[in-house]
Amino acid sequence: MLRLLLLTSTAFLFTACQQASAQKKDMERSTERGAALYAEFCESCHGVNMEGGMAPSMADESWAYGGTVADIRRIVTQGLEEVGMPAFGDVIRGQNLDDLVTYIHSDLSSEKIPAVENVSSVEERVKIEDWATDLDEPWGMHFIADDTALVTEKSGKLWQVSSVGRIEIKGIPESVDERQGGLLDVATDPDYANNGWVYLSYTHADKKDRKALMTKISRGRIKNGQWTNEQTLFQAKPEDYIKTGFHFGSRITFDDEGHLYFGIGDRGKKDEAQDLTRPNGKIHRIMRDGSIPEDNPFVEIENAYPSIYSYGNRNPQGTIVHPQTGVVWETEHGPRGGDELNAIKSGVNYGWPKISYGINYNGTELTPHTALPGMEQPVSQWTPSIAVCGLDVYTGDLFPEWKGRLLAGALANQTVRLIDVEGETYKGEAILIKDKGRVRDVTIGPDGAIYVALPSRIVRLTPNE
Ligand code: HEC
Structure with a gap:
């Protein structure tokens, strides 16, 4: 009985670990896709590393319009047209939107994405x-x-x-x-x-x-x-x-x-x-x-x-x-x-x-x-x-x-x-x-x-x- 219990709990532990690592993998994949979306759609204004450019920094943890997942989703979808933040609702939605927000919220966001250089x-x-x-x-x-x-x-x-x-x-x-x-x-x-x-x-x-x-x-x-x-x-x-x-x-x-x-x-x-x-x-x-x-x-x-x-x-x-x-x-x-x-x-x-x-x-x-x-x-x-x-x-x-x-x-x-x-x-x-x-x-x-x-x-x- 004891043995069985031990066995099941190790098995449980094992699956929990597997699950966690699978989750981590998902998260990494999502972040990667989010990074690609960011480079394609956001980088030109918000900077290569979200440090800001023509638009404000998203790496400095100060958010003028609220920095929660819901806020970012809303801003990306509807834009802030009056201040020059375009609406992306037509092109970024569903899984893509999830990935992008994951990326913006991830620690990885401060890592370098190399800019295209030919000089x-x-x-x-x-x-x-x-x-x-x-x-x-x-x-x-x-x-x-x-x-x-x-x-x-x-x-x-x-x-x-x-x-x-x-x-x-x-x-x-x-x-x-x-x-x-x-x-x-x-x-x-x-x-x-x-x-x-x-x-x-x-x-x-x-x-x-x-x-x-x-x-x-x-x-x-x-x-x-x-x-x-x-x-x-x-x-x-x-x-x-x-x-x-x-x-x-x-x-x-x-x-x-x-x-x-x-x-x-x-x-x-x-x-x-x-x-x-x-x-x-x-x-x-x-x-x-x-x-x-x-x-x-x-x-x-x-x-x-x-x-x-x-x-x-x-x-x-x-x-x-x-x-x-x-x-x-x-x-x-x-x-x-x-x-x-x-x-x-x-x-x-x-x-x-x-x-x-x-x-x-x-x-x-x-x-x-x-x-x-x-x-x-x-x-x-x-x-x-x-x-x-x-x-x-x-x-x-x-x-x-x-x-x-x-x-x-x-x-x-x-x-x-x-x-x-x-x-x-x-x-x-x-x-x-x-x-x-x-x-x-x-x-x-x-x-x-x-x-x-x-x-x-x-x-x-x-x-x-
Ligand atoms: C045309 C340039 C431009 C592009 C491209 C752009 N933004 Fe913006 N974004 C802005 C401007 C301008 C503001 C608001 C400036 C202000 O009023 O402070 C802004 C504000 C924001 C905010 C609110 C920031 C805060 O401090 O609360 C978020 C979040 C945001 N943008 C996300 C994104 C994402 C994600 C993308 C890519 C899908 C993107 N933006 C692409 C120009 C841009």
Whole structure:
């Protein structure tokens, strides 16, 4: 009897173990399938490891909309359309939905899923050190002297930063820190030494309806830590402000003929990128005082924004005039896939949303066309998306062989890419740094070092000798 009991209990134990290990296997398989779904549908916005990119982190255990299984199921199915989280109910359901939620909740979620890379790394060439720390989402930066830069924080502060400390510039225009919006880029006038003008791009709220937002451009001078002489250079008509929190653009750059270029994203209204009477989904060109250049391409078209220089641009977050060739380089976010490198030309239609190498975030077809007559092709494109942000041209002396190459940052992909261009053609690219955090901006210091804005700090890259 005793023996029998023993036997049965061992047998029981044995099956329980088997069951547990079978359960574990199921869980692992489910997590694996969930990881694949995540990589396919979520990674482009939430980051390769859920660390966040254009969308919030899901790895930091803070959930704005509730982090229970039920919450995540509901959010994935229905989306949060107002804030830019698409609905996936049509494509992810049943077992797939279970697997995805298992994955998001699993410990494995913080493990690496390798991003698709086809570019070589030159990482060993550079030494990386912290230059400024304890920053809150630095968005734009621009050097005004050796070891001194103006730096914006998305939350609305402008700082004069050096390696030994920083001072806050008071009295800058009010910006709205909402989703992707906030205080965005900062740039100085090409003749800054003589005129002191500093330019800002930021998310501006309509006076009557604080939820209606649009990108605005202003300039001012800094005297004793105070913003003065403020002038508005570009402001959209109040009726064109839009109640979404994403796709604001925007980088400010200058050519040597007195023009200032900046971009505004489509603001989530993709068809308006093709509409010349709307400011969104465009690259704009104005004079540095905000006046309209006489030879802008659409000045003769009734009701068109006269500042429009090119259109069909989804969300430009890198714009730089190449100092040697004068080419206006631009990087813009694609939807899922199809991030673009463009050479921006007057009056040209870059095709969004009629042509794109990307597809809808939920995997459905966005457009059957990657090319159409009358629409410009990108010079190069990244599929899967890397979430491009920040662009500069290397001009320093520390890396003489890189002179004239583009430096492009990427948020979700967490890289800085060194892109070789000749005139308006793409010759190839290499990864300069990776996995240091999502890259918001890249700039060159007067010392020839490359400075990279990460989520809470700015790092300095110099040759690794
Ligand atoms: C187009 C970009 C985009 C894609 C693709 C995307 N999301 Fe989101 N997601 C967002 C945005 C934007 C938010 C909300 C931002 C905010 O308001 O804080 C969000 C929010 C969420 C939240 C709530 C987070 C919180 O803090 O409470 C969850 C959960 C979520 N997404 C899951 C997913 C999953 C799972 C996928 C893949 C099936 C996915 N998302 C794909 C953009 C995206």
